[in-house]
Amino acid sequence: MADLKLLNDEQKANLNKFRNIVKDFKLKDSSDEYLLKWLIVQDFDVTRAENMLRQSLEWRRVREADDILDTYTPIEVMRKYFSIGQVGIDKFGCPVFACSFGRIDIKGIRLCLTNKEYNNFVTWLLETFVLSVQKEIERTGKLTLQMVFILDFEHFSMKQLASKLAVETILDIVKHFLANYPDLFRRAFVINAPRIFSVLFAMIKPLIPATDFPKIKIFAANKSEWLPALLEEIDADQLPSFYGGTLTDPDGNPKCPSKFNMGGEVPHTYYLSNNGPIAKNYMETVNIMAGVSGKKKFKFKVDVPESVMRWEFMTEGGDISFRIYSKDSKEDLVPLVRVDSHLAMEEGQVTCDQLGKYVFEFDNSFSYLRTKKVRYHITVHPPSEKV
Numbered sequence: 167m168a169d170l171k172l173l174n175d176e177q178k179a180n181l182n183k184f185r186n187i188v189k190d191f192k193l194k195d196s197s198d199e200y201l202l203k204w205l206i207v208q209d210f211d212v213t214r215a216e217n218m219l220r221q222s223l224e225w226r227r228v229r230e231a232d233d234i235l236d237t238y239t240p241i242e243v244m245r246k247y248f249s250i251g252q253v254g255i256d257k258f259g260c261p262v263f264a265c266s267f268g269r270i271d272i273k274g275i276r277l278c279l280t281n282k283e284y285n286n287f288v289t290w291l292l293e294t295f296v297l298s299v300q301k302e303i304e305r306t307g308k309l310t311l312q313m314v315f316i317l318d319f320e321h322f323s324m325k326q327l328a329s330k331l332a333v334e335t336i337l338d339i340v341k342h343f344l345a346n347y348p349d350l351f352r353r354a355f356v357i358n359a360p361r362i363f364s365v366l367f368a369m370i371k372p373l374i375p376a377t378d379f380p381k382i383k384i385f386a387a388n389k390s391e392w393l394p395a396l397l398e399e400i401d402a403d404q405l406p407s408f409y410g411g412t413l414t415d416p417d418g419n420p421k422c423p424s425k426f427n428m429g430g431e432v433p434h435t436y437y438l439s440n441n442g443p444i445a446k447n448y449m450e451t452v453n454i455m456a457g458v459s460g461k462k463k464f465k466f467k468v469d470v471p472e473s474v475m476r477w478e479f480m481t482e483g484g485d486i487s488f489r490i491y492s493k494d495s496k497e498d499l500v501p502l503v504r505v506d507s508h509l510a511m512e513e514g515q516v517t518c519d520q521l522g523k524y525v526f527e528f529d530n531s532f533s534y535l536r537t538k539k540v541r542y543h544i545t546v547h548p549p550s551e552k553v
Contacts, residue, residue, distance in 0.1 A: 169409070170198055170199065170265055172193050176210070177210050180205060180210045181201065181446070181489055184201055184204070184205055184212050184215055184216065185201055186218060187212065187494070188201065191219065191220075191223065193223075194232065195252055196509075201350045202243065203311075203349040203350070204219050204301045204348055205343075206349050206377055207348040207349055207375040207377055207378070208375075209377075216354060216461075218345070222345060222346045224343070225345070225346055226346070229286075230286065230289075231293055233290075234289045234290045234293050235285065235290065235293050235294070235431070236381075238287075238290045240287055240290065241279075242436075243275065243278045243279075243432060244279075246427060247271060247274070247275060247427065247430055247432050248275060248287075248429070249267065249269060249270050249426055249427050249429040249504040250263060250264075250265045250266075250426055251263065251265075251300055251425045251426025251427070251458050252426075253316075253405065253406055253413065253425050253426065254400065254403075254413065255302065255354075255404055256314050256399050256400045256401075256518070257399055257400065258312075258352065258399070259302060259308075260299075260302070260310055260313050260352050260353075261295075261298040261299060261301075261302055261310075261312045261313045261314070261399055262315075262404060262405075263295070263298075263313060263314065263426075264315075264316045264318070264409070264422075264426050265315065265316065265318065265426070266318045266426070266428045267317050267319050267322065267448070268319040268320045268321040268326075268358065268427050269320070269321050269429030269430060270323035270429040271429065271431045271432045272329070272331070272332040272335050272336065273328060273331050273510070274319065274325070274333075274432030274437075275335075275432055275435075276331050276335055277432075277437045277509070278305060278432060278436040278437055279438070280379075280438070287479045288338070288339055288342060289383070291339075292342065292343055292347055292421075295313055295350060296347065296350070298313060299311060299312065299350075299430055312349070312350060312351055312352035313352065314351065314352055314354070315351060315353070315354040316355045316396065317354060317355065317356045317357070318357050319356060319358050319359045319360060319363055320357075320358035320380065320387070321501075322359075322360055322362070322363065322366075323362075323504075324362060324500050324501055324503065325503045326496075327365060327366060328500045328514040328515075328516060329512075329514050330513035330514045330553070331510075333366070336366070336370070337361065337369060337370065337373070340373055341373050342373065344378070347356055348375070349377070349378075349422070350523075351378075351381060351498065352381060353381050353382075353399060354381060354382045354383070355383050355385070355395065355396060356382065356384040356385065357385045357409075358385070358386070359384055359386055359387075359472055360386075360387075360524065363384070367384070375446075376463065376506070382398075389410065393410040395411065396409065396411075397411075401431075401529075404421040406421060407420035407422075408421045409551050410422040434506070434509060437509060437510075442482070442508055442509060443480040443507075443509075443510055445480060445513040445541040446478075446541075446543065448543055449479075449480075449541040449542055450514050450541070450542060450543070451539060451540070452528070452540050452542070453537055453539050453540075454530040454538045454539075454540055455530065455537050456530055456531075456533040456534055456536050456537055456538075457533070457534065459529060459531075460529065460530035460537075461527060461528065461529050461531060462528045462530075463472060463526070464525070464526045464527075464544055465524070465525055466523070466524045466526065466544070467522075467545050468521055468522060468523070468524055468546060469521065470521075470548045470549060471519060471520060471549075472518070472546060472549040473517070473518045473546050473548055473549060474516070474547045474548075474549070475490065475515065475516055475518055475526070475544065475545070475546050476513075476514070476515040476544070476545050476546075476547065477513065477514060477515070477526065477542065477543070477545075478511055478512065478542070479507055479511070479541060479542035479543070479544075480508070480511050480512065480542075481508045481539065481540050481541075482508065482538070482539040483508065483538045484533065484536050484538060485504055485505060485506050485507060485509075486504070486505065486507055486508075486529070486530055486538050487502050487503060487504040487505070487528070487530070487532065488503065488505065488512075488526070488527060488528050488529055489501060489525075489526075489527045490516060490525070490526050491505070491524070491525055492518075492520065492522060492523070492524055493522065493523040493525050495520075498544065500502065500514075500516055500525070502529060504532070518546070525546050527538055
């Protein structure tokens with residue numbers, strides 16, 4: 167957050183110009199501090215800041231964001247399984263939100279929501295961040311304009327990363343947050359990040375303004391590294407005991423479930439439909455028997471490095487496991503994972519970094535009795551066709 171007093175002459179002139187341009191806009195906040203946020207993320211380019219603000223106002227109109235906190239209440243599955251909540255205030259007076267991101271069953275959650283419900287929830291969530299900042303201003307009288315995230319990626323796995331629906335949801339939430347709430351976060355602590363986090367972060371990077379990168383601190387699973395970083399900016403009594411602070415729920419629970427939940431797999435009873443997905447015309451079909459012989463391998467040759475393997479499949483007769491690996495190195499691109507493809511179409515993609523042969527394997531060996539009918543479409547595309 168830039169201090170108005172520290173602006174140079176050119177920046178002050180651009181702020182004045184921007185203020186005059188948007189003076190007739192219907193803004194909930196027309197303060198210089200608010201206008202400055204839009205300029206900061208656009209490197210004080212007035213034209214780009216104006217376009218960004220115009221697009222955001224249209225987004226707010228379509229999403230009915232101004233009234234969402236009064237008109238919408240998250241449904242039960244979101245309250246129980248979407249991990250996010252305010253746990254305290256940092257040393258700079260900014261609200262601190264904790265999220266057990268790695269434990270969220272993102273795909274399962276999306277299968278419980280209509281598009282309208284999902285859009286309403288995302289808008290409601292982003293507006294709660296703004297509300298938390300406003301409440302802190304009212305409580306202290308200090309001009310607190312930002313917030314803090316603690317994003318715990320413990321248990322984040324290739325299963326989540328390989329799910330097209332999960333990745334699209336993550337990118338969608340990040341995109342709407344950064345495009346409509348510029349310069350809102352002061353710090354984002356990413357803790358317990360596994361190696362595959364770098365793949366997800368590479369997808370998110372193009373969405374992040376250059377001014378936001380210094381605010382992001384990423385730590386692996388070494389608590390001796392991330393805990394001192396947290397405590398440097400957050401007092402122990404404002405940090406859940408589960409994350410190394412002293413804060414607990416009234417009953418002594420160190421995870422503070424009264425403030426935020428820890429995610430978890432969503433029960434199928436919440437799903438919108440248990441009728442199963444519908445096969446697409448271009449899909450092929452294979453029957454995979456039960457027992458130790460219940461495997462089917464599809465081999466693909468990759469002639470161009472960084473090619474992308476994409477898949478979509480569904481099953482009849484129950485769930486199934488699948489795995490993708492390099493036949494040459496035996497290294498897994500997607501470790502063996504069991505998916506509910508009888509309930510929802512399984513879609514995803516993975517990059518094949520090296521030349522050589524790759525194997526997509528269906529595995530029904532865990533089933534003693536049930537043969538599974540798999541309808542599938544698996545393709546390999548050169549890097550130029552990445553999406």
